Structure formats: structure tokens, C-alpha cells
Amino acid sequence: MHSLFNKTAMYSGFKDYLTGQLNEIQEAGLYKNERIIVSPQGPFIMLDTGQEVLNFCANNYLGLSNSGELIRAAGEALKSHGYGMSSVRFICGTTDLHKELERKIAQFFSTEDTILYAACFDANGGVFEPLLTSEDAIISDALNHASIIDGVRLCKAKRYRYENSDMEDLETQLQLAQEQRFRLIVTDGVFSMDGNVAPMDEIYRLAQKYDAMVMVDECHSAGVVGKSGRGVTELFDLGGKIEIITGTLGKAFGGAIGGFTTGKREIIEMLRQRSRPYLFSNAIPPFVAAAGIRMIDMMTETNVLQDKLHWNSEYFISRMTGAGFDIKPTRSAICAVMLYDARLSQDFAARLLKEGIYVIGFYYPVVPKDLARIRVQISAAHEKDHLDKAIDAFTKVGRELGVIK
Amino acid sequence: MSFSEKIRGLYQTQLGEIRNAGIYKEERFIHSSQAADIEVEFPTGAEVKKVINMCANNYLGLSSHPEVIKAAHAGLDTRGYGMSSVRFICGTQDIHRELENRVTEFLGTEDTILFPSCMDANAGVFEAILTSEDIMISDRLVHASIIDGMRLCSAQHDTFKHSNMEHLEEKLLLHADKRIKLVITDGVFSMDGDLAKLDIMVELCNKYDAMLLVDDSHSTGFIGKTGRGTHEHCNVMGQIDIITTTFGKALGGASGGCVSGRKEIVDMCRQKARPYLFSNTIAPVIVSGVLKVFDILSASTERRDKLEKNTAYWRKGLTEAGFVLKEGDSPIIPVMLFNAKLSQDFSRDLFSRGIYAIGFFFPVVPNGQARIRTQISAGHEIHHLDKALAAFIEVGKKYGILGLTKEQIVAKYGL
Amino acid sequence: MDDMKDLVLNYVIKEYMEDGDEEITYDTPLISSGYVDSFSMVSLLVFLENKFTIKIPPEKATPEAFDNVNSIVALVKQYLK
Numbered sequence: 099m100h101s102l103f104n105k106t107a108m109y110s111g112f113k114d115y116l117t118g119q120l121n122e123i124q125e126a127g128l129y130k131n132e133r134i135i136v137s138p139q140g141p142f143i144m145l146d147t148g149q150e151v152l153n154f155c156a157n158n159y160l161g162l163s164n165s166g167e168l169i170r171a172a173g174e175a176l177k178s179h180g181y182g183m184s185s186v187r188f189i190c191g192t193t194d195l196h197k198e199l200e201r202k203i204a205q206f207f208s209t210e211d212t213i214l215y216a217a218c219f220d221a222n223g224g225v226f227e228p229l230l231t232s233e234d235a236i237i238s239d240a241l242n243h244a245s246i247i248d249g250v251r252l253c254k255a256k257r258y259r260y261e262n263s264d265m266e267d268l269e270t271q272l273q274l275a276q277e278q279r280f281r282l283i284v285t286d287g288v289f290s291m292d293g294n295v296a297p298m299d300e301i302y303r304l305a306q307k308y309d310a311m312v313m314v315d316e317c318h319s320a321g322v323v324g325k326s327g328r329g330v331t332e333l334f335d336l337g338g339k340i341e342i343i344t345g346t347l348g349k350a351f352g353g354a355i356g357g358f359t360t361g362k363r364e365i366i367e368m369l370r371q372r373s374r375p376y377l378f379s380n381a382i383p384p385f386v387a388a389a390g391i392r393m394i395d396m397m398t399e400t401n402v403l404q405d406k407l408h409w410n411s412e413y414f415i416s417r418m419t420g421a422g423f424d425i426k427p428t429r430s431a432i433c434a435v436m437l438y439d440a441r442l443s444q445d446f447a448a449r450l451l452k453e454g455i456y457v458i459g460f461y462y463p464v465v466p467k468d469l470a471r472i473r474v475q476i477s478a479a480h481e482k483d484h485l486d487k488a489i490d491a492f493t494k495v496g497r498e499l500g501v502i503k
Numbered sequence: 504m505s506f507s508e509k510i511r512g513l514y515q516t517q518l519g520e521i522r523n524a525g526i527y528k529e530e531r532f533i534h535s536s537q538a539a540d541i542e543v544e545f546p547t548g549a550e551v552k553k554v555i556n557m558c559a560n561n562y563l564g565l566s567s568h569p570e571v572i573k574a575a576h577a578g579l580d581t582r583g584y585g586m587s588s589v590r591f592i593c594g595t596q597d598i599h600r601e602l603e604n605r606v607t608e609f610l611g612t613e614d615t616i617l618f619p620s621c622m623d624a625n626a627g628v629f630e631a632i633l634t635s636e637d638i639m640i641s642d643r644l645v646h647a648s649i650i651d652g653m654r655l656c657s658a659q660h661d662t663f664k665h666s667n668m669e670h671l672e673e674k675l676l677l678h679a680d681k682r683i684k685l686v687i688t689d690g691v692f693s694m695d696g697d698l699a700k701l702d703i704m705v706e707l708c709n710k711y712d713a714m715l716l717v718d719d720s721h722s723t724g725f726i727g728k729t730g731r732g733t734h735e736h737c738n739v740m741g742q743i744d745i746i747t748t749t750f751g752k753a754l755g756g757a758s759g760g761c762v763s764g765r766k767e768i769v770d771m772c773r774q775k776a777r778p779y780l781f782s783n784t785i786a787p788v789i790v791s792g793v794l795k796v797f798d799i800l801s802a803s804t805e806r807r808d809k810l811e812k813n814t815a816y817w818r819k820g821l822t823e824a825g826f827v828l829k830e831g832d833s834p835i836i837p838v839m840l841f842n843a844k845l846s847q848d849f850s851r852d853l854f855s856r857g858i859y860a861i862g863f864f865f866p867v868v869p870n871g872q873a874r875i876r877t878q879i880s881a882g883h884e885i886h887h888l889d890k891a892l893a894a895f896i897e898v899g900k901k902y903g904i905l906g907l908t909k910e911q912i913v914a915k916y917g918l
Numbered sequence: 919m920d921d922m923k924d925l926v927l928n929y930v931i932k933e934y935m936e937d938g939d940e941e942i943t944y945d946t947p948l949i950s951s952g953y954v955d956s957f958s959m960v961s962l963l964v965f966l967e968n969k970f971t972i973k974i975p976p977e978k979a980t981p982e983a984f985d986n987v988n989s990i991v992a993l994v995k996q997y998l999k
Binding site: 108109111112113115116117119120123128129130131132133134135136137138139140143146153155156157158159162163164165168169172173176177178179180181182183184185187188189190191192193194196197216217218219220223229243244245248251252280305306309310311312341346348349350352353354355362364365367368370371374375377378379380382383384385386389456458 | 505506507510511514515517518521527528529530531532533534535536537538541544556558559560561562565566567568571572575576579580581582583584585586587588590591592593595596597600619620621622623626632646647648651654655683684708709712713714744749750751752753755756757758765767768770771773774777778780781782783785786787788789792859861
């Protein structure tokens with residue numbers, strides 16, 4: 099297809115520029131190569147090299163990505179409601195399934211109403227601008243997800259930033275923001291790189307004290323944290339008290355696509371009128387809504403997946419700590435195995451892959467300099483012998499590389 | 504509770520204002536698949552009513568095509584439901600690469616990168632490739648998602664009058680000193696249905712050393728002899744640096760979008776585009792459906808040919824009935840009513856006659872240019888169009904606008 | 919004074935108006951009525967700065983200040999020597 103292109107003068111100049119940039123990314127070791135998977139998502143995945151590996155880097159916390167029940171629900175809706183809606187919600191893209199899922203999500207999180215998006219990236223991107231103006235303040239955790247940062251960039255409200263989960267700093271920022279009309283504190287429920295849980299009790303107390311609203315992104319906590327998987331609001335017994343919750347159907351909740359904002363009725367109503375990613379992007383396909391409904395029903399019927407996930411996480415962390423690894427404190431299913439050195443994190447991950455364990459090493463700028471790590475994500479789909487195999491591999495490679503004794 | 508009565512009250516007031524201005528968006532609940540005939544509950548709680556849909560982006564009638572549904576089913580069975588991951592961690596299956604290659608081949612570009620939606624593709628592409636030394640020069644009617652993408656990019660920006668090539672040339676001259684100049688347009692404009700003059704734009708870009716980005720969301724699959732898009736229609740295949748498009752309209756209508764174009768640009772998006780790096784991969788079931796759509800499109804041009812015939816039939820019928828239409832070569836045919844309230848009344852009366860079409864008015868379209876936007880599909884049969892046409896004529900008579908010019912309608916109803 | 923208004927008005931007509939648009943006057947709302955969007959405002963700003971050799975600080979170039987010819991001229995006069 100190359101030959102089809104007429105090389106315009108402009109592009110050849112730009113091409114050189116981009117090639118240079120891409121080379122720099124390569125040389126910095128930051129070039130992202132994609133590993134190609136030829137199987138469904140699961141505890142085991144098959145790579146296109148023919149190697150079958152244990153997967154410890156998916157957000158498949160509840161093991162629902164390949165759930166027979168969700169596949170059945172999606173399949174039935176494909177029959178009853180077709181493949182796509184070819185429309186935004188307010189023109190002709192809303193089915194009865196979309197409304198039912200919105201209602202069920204609100205029930206699950208004890209909120210007043212819900213609005214669905216194509217992804218939580220879009221939910222976060224579109225939540226601030228319709229609600230807040232230059233008279234208002236957004237007080238945001240320094241480690242919040244990129245999508246929150248982009249949403250804040252699109253909003254005119256005055257921005258305040260506090261150090262990750264640093265409540266003293268949050269209090270200072272709240273004091274500084276007292277002149278604004280409304281204040282909104284924004285935090286991830288679980289921070290994706292460290293796995294630490296936001297201190298929601300303290301955040302809520304400060305919000306009360308300084309008359310602020312709270313928004314929490316439950317992407318890595320919904321389904322995972324709390325006895326019944328209702329997220330950090332359940333862990334801290336704040337059900338119904340948080341003004342705005344955003345979340346995804348793309349991780350624990352089945353992992354296909356879709357995100358949502360759930361919260362106060364007027365907030366959701368305003369988003370339906372003004373939120374740009376909602377107004378200008380397709381409705382999620384009805385079969386995704388149908389699988390979402392089934393998923394919420396499953397969450398409501400039983401905690402068996404949460405119980406298993408919690409057991410798995412605790413088992414993995416305690417044995418890894420016992421083996422001498424340095425693990426970031428967590429109450430989530432994200433376990434950061436600290437290695438500090440960027441190159442070491444890459445070598446470690448490569449050797450683990452040879453042992454049949456698929457994990458990713460993260461380093462600057464994704465995490466702070468000299469805080470490189472391997473991020474392990476536990477799933478309810480993992481069995482004890484999977485965890486044992488991973489722990490054994492970590493221990494073996496850890497010894498070989500002199501990370502542990 | 505910090506969500507005080509004061510805050511609640513403020514939002515309630517704002518929502519009241521939106522209602523009073525008559526621009527509150529009510530959703531109609533559909534109890535069926537997307538197709539020419541749909542079952543709608545509106546207003547909420549009302550009995551479900553069978554209507555002909557004239558406002559979906561289901562241009563090729565593939566949204567509930569049995570083969571696409573079958574392929575999606577097979578995708579569910581063999582590839583599972585979701586990937587629970589971004590692309591570069593563990594969210595890339597072989598079928599994702601296969602779809603990227605199919606799109607590249609279909610559009611005649613060098614490479615393609617998938618996004619969760621075209622909204623995300625447009626939101627991410629500019630920031631990934633341009634900096635403050637560069638300039639984006641966009642048509643004034645480009646889609647909202649391009650506007651958001653430009654807002655997130657530090658490059659400078661300017662605009663040219665809608666499809667006005669002299670004005671574009673002035674702007675290219677004015678910004679001759681910038682490092683990279685990127686001209687930005689929709690291929691087919693969603694509210695008017697007119698096509699960008701890509702042949703002239705390519706010439707201008709060559710002359711003034713600029714690149715060209717085209718959002719072909721409302722054209723991929725059916726504009727051009729073999730449905731490749733606006734660039735095929737304008738005979739400039741292979742000369743567009745960046746094409747963004749969606750799988751959410753003609754190509755099955757489920758979800759997903761892409762950036763397709765120069766290899767290095769696509770690679771740069773893979774390294775830097777934030778909605779790509781920080782949002783889920785497209786679910787395999789959706790990918791499986793879109794792959795089947797490309798099989799269908801490559802096998803025959805039957806569906807786009809039927810769409811073209813339907814469009815001509817519909818346009819001729821409305822013209823002969825005496826409606827004022829916007830000119831254009833696409834299946835988007837706006838019936839001009841100019842007055843906002845008239846557009847709402849007209850839409851309501853159509854609905855009561857079993858025809859579902861939406862009235863658009865300011866700020867979605869310019870002030871005084873309210874309209875009913877009709878969208879034709881290969882899923883429509885002649886009997887659908889005849890029935891819709893009869894309803895349009897009946898309602899047109901009721902409001903006494905048939906055969907009137909713009910000036911006469913404006914004199915009667917105001918702007 | 920009126921010269922300046924006409925100069926700005928003529929530029930606005932040439933740069934922003936399409937055939938068939940209503941005639942605009944010194945106090946026709948430009949931005950709130952949708953004739954000029956926030957991206958397109960940039961060319962107006964550049965025109966004013968070049969034409970009158972002034973520098974308007976970005977924070978003063980608000981949609982409100984640019985909403986009609988009268989308010990634009992008032993803004994320009996603040997920065998004229």
C-alpha cells in the first residue's frame with residue numbers, strides 16, 4: 099500500500115521529524131511494543147509465539163472477561179437487540195437495556211442515577227466541564243488517572259493539586275479554595291500503579307469540614323474492594339454519601355467496553371444534557387448493556403468472586419512478603435513488587451515470561467524515577483496453584499538477580 | 504452532605520432553563536434492534552410504537568445484519584467477552600491487528616490504529632503529533648470531537664469558512680511561517696450532508712506545504728464508487744495524510760474508531776495518544792463484527808449502491824413535494840424549516856404518523872437554520888420511503904410550507 | 919471613532935459572515951449568537967493587534983469582551999496609546 103501515497107513535500111519533512119521522535123522513544127527504552135494474544139482473556143493466555151503463559155497483568159480482577167454467563171447474556175441480546183445502535187443516545191441510540199443498566203448501577207452503588215459512556219476515559223473526560231465553571235475549584239490528587247487530568251484540562255474551574263493521599267496537603271488546598279463557589283475533591287479509589295486505597299473516610303471528613311463535594315473514580319476498586327465489591331465507598335461505609343462515582347465495565351465488570359458516572363440526580367441529568375463525550379459519541383452496543391445487567395445481578399446475588407479474590411490477594415502478598423520481596427501496602431488486587439531500578443524491572447519481567455509468568459515492569463515516567471516495579475494484578479480466576487507457580491517463579495528470578503536472598 | 508440544597512438548586516435552575524429554551528434532550532427508548540422498522544417507547548411509559556427510523560447513522564443497514572450478528576457471536580465464543588486491558592499491556596489479540604490491516608487496505612493508507620471510539624481518536628491524535636510550534640487550520644463546521652482534540656493540543660489554531668477554499672488559501676498564506684500546518688475537515692458534514700472539496704484541499708496543501716486530516720465518520724463504507732470514503736469520491740486516494748473514522752455508524756454501529764494514515768503518524772499515536780494508552784482495547788466481539796462488515800463490503804458494492812438509489816429516490820420525492828433541502832451528495836438530507844419551534848412541531852407530528860426523524864436547531868446548527876435531518880439507509884425499502892414521504896407531505900401541508908422558498912417560510916414562521 | 923468601528927465591523931463581515939447571513943450591526947452578538955466560535959476568535963485578535971499595533975493580554979480576550987463590535991472597540995481603546 100506504500101506506493102499509493104504521493105509523498106507531499108510537507109509530509110516528507112514531517113516524516114523525518116516523527117522518525118526522529120520515534121527513535122528517541124526507542125532509545126529511551128520507552129517504545130511500546132504490543133504482545134499479540136490469540137486466546138480469550140483468562141488466567142492463562144496463549145501468545146502468538148505459541149507460548150502459553152499465566153497472566154498477571156490484566157484488569158480481569160473477577161475473572162469475568164471470559165465468563166460464560168456474560169457471554170450468554172451478550173449472545174441473547176445480540177439476537178434480541180442486534181449488533182450496534184449506529185446512533186448517539188439522544189437521537190436513536192437508547193434501548194430499554196441501557197436504561198435498565200443505568201438503574202441497576204445506581205442501585206448497586208446506592209446512588210440516585212447513572213449515565214453510561216463508551217469508556218470511563220470518556221466519563222472522566224466529560225464530567226467536569228458541564229458541572230463547574232471558572233467560579234469553582236477542583237482539588238485533585240496528584241496521582242489521579244490520565245483521563246481525570248484530561249477532563250480537568252477541558253474545564254475552566256480553578257485547579258488545586260494535593261500530594262497522593264496526603265490529607266494534610268488536601269486540607270491546605272481546601273483552605274486555599276475557600277473563596278471559590280463550589281469545591282470538588284477528586285480522587286481515584288485505588289491508585290493503579292501502587293494499589294493503595296484512597297483514605298475515603300478522611301477525605302469525606304475534610305469535605306464536610308470545608309464544604310466540598312467528592313468524586314471518586316472506582317475503576318480499579320469497583321467489584322474488587324469492599325466485602326461485596328461495591329468499592330471504596332463500601333470499604334469506608336460511605337454508601338450513598340459520595341456525590342459522584344465514575345467507573346468502568348472494562349475491568350473487573352467483564353472487561354469489554356463501557357464506563358459510567360453515577361451519583362446525584364441533578365448531576366447526572368446535567369451530564370445527559372451537556373457532557374460532550376456522551377452527546378457526541380455512540381451509545382454502547384445493547385449486548386454490552388445486557389452483559390452489564392447480568393454482571394450487576396451476579397454481584398448482587400453472591401460475594402463468592404470477591405471472597406476468592408480477597409483470599410488470593412492476601413495469600414499472594416503474604417507469601418511474597420515472606421519470600422523477602424518489598425511490596426507496597428495495599429488493600430486492593432494490585433500488588434506492586436518494588437525493584438526501584440528501571441533496567442532491573444525489565445530484566446525481571448523478561449525472565450518471568452520465560453518462566454511462563456506474564457507481568458509488566460513499570461518505570462519512569464509511568465511511575466516516579468527510581469521507583470520502578472513489577473505490577474502484579476490478582477484475579478479471582480487464579481487458582482492457588484497458579485499463585486504458587488508465580489510466587490515460585492518470582493522467588494527463583496529474585497534470587498538469580500539478587501533481589502532477595 | 505456537601506451536595507447542599509444550594510448546589511442542587513443551582514443545577515435544577517440550569518436544567519429548568521434548558522427546558523424552557525426548548526432544548527432539553529429527551530431520550531426515546533427503543534425496544535428492538537436498530538433497523539428501518541423500530542419499536543419506540545416515547546414518552547417514557549407510553550405504549551411501544553412501531554415507527555420507521557429516518558435518523559440513524561445506520562447507512563448500510565448493517566447494525567443488525569444477521570451475518571454481522573453471527574460473526575459477533577462466534578467472536579464471543581472463541582475470543583471471550585472482554586480483554587480487561589489496554590492495548591499495550593495485554594489487550595491486543597491477533598484480530599485487533601487483523602482489523603487494523605483491513606482498515607488500512609480498505610482506505611488505501613499506510614497503517615491504522617484502533618481507538619474505543621472516533622471521539623477518542625479525534626481527542627487523541629492532535630496532541631500526539633503536534634506541538635506549540637505548529638498550527639491546526641480547521642473548517643468551521645468540524646465535529647465536536649475534533650474541537651475537543653484541538654482544545655487538548657498546544658498547537659496554535661485558526662479556522663476557515665465552511666468549505667470556502669479561497670479563505671483556506673488565505674489562512675495557509677497567513678500561517679506560512681509555522682513549522683507544521685495541519686488542515687482539518689470532516690469528509691461529509693454531519694448536519695448539512697455536504698462533502699468537503701478534498702481535491703482542491705489536497706492541491707492547496709501541496710502548494711502551501713501543509714498536511715491534511717479528514718474525519719470520514721459519515722462517509723466510510725458508502726461514499727465513493729466502492730465506498731472507501733470522501734477521498735475516493737474526490738479521486739485523491741493515497742493523498743490524505745490522516746483519516747479518522749468510526750465503526751459506530753455505517754460499519755455495524757457498535758463501537759470503535761480509528762486513525763489511519765501515514766505510518767509514522769500512526770506509530771506516534773500508538774506511543775503517545777492518551778485515549779489509546781489509557782483506555783480499554785476494543786472488545787473482541789466488536790472486532791469480530793467489524794471484520795465481517797469489511798468482508799461484506801469487499802465482496803460487493805450492492806449495499807452502497809442501494810443506499811445511493813434510496814438517497815436519490817428520497818431527495819427527488821422531497822424536492823418534488825416542494826420542500827427546501829440542503830444540497831449534497833450524501834445520504835444525510837436536511838429538510839430546512841429555519842424556525843426552531845417549527846422543527847420540533849414537525850418532528851412530533853411525524854412521530855404520530857409513525858415516522859421517526861429529529862429536528863435540530865441552534866446551537867447544534869446555526870441560528871435560524873433549524874431543520875429535520877433525515878438519514879437514508881440501505882436498510883430502507885421503497886415502501887418505507889414512500890410511507891415516510893407521505894407523512895412528510897401531510898405534515899408539510901398542515902404547516903403550509905410546501906412549495907415555499909426559504910424567504911416565504913421565514914416570513915411565515917420567523918427565524 | 920466610527921472609523922474604527924467600521925474597520926472592525928468590515929473585518930468581522932469579511933472574516934466570519936457567510937452568504938445569506940443576516941446583516942450585522944455594531945451591537946449584534948457575535949459569539950453568543952454563534953457567528954464566531956472561540957477558535958475563530960483568534961484571527962480577530964491577531965487582526966486587532968496588527969491593525970492597531972497593540973497587545974491584548976490573553977486573559978482580556980474573553981468571549982464577553984469580543985461579543986460585539988462596540989465592546990471590541992472599547993477593549994481596543996484601552997490598549998491604544
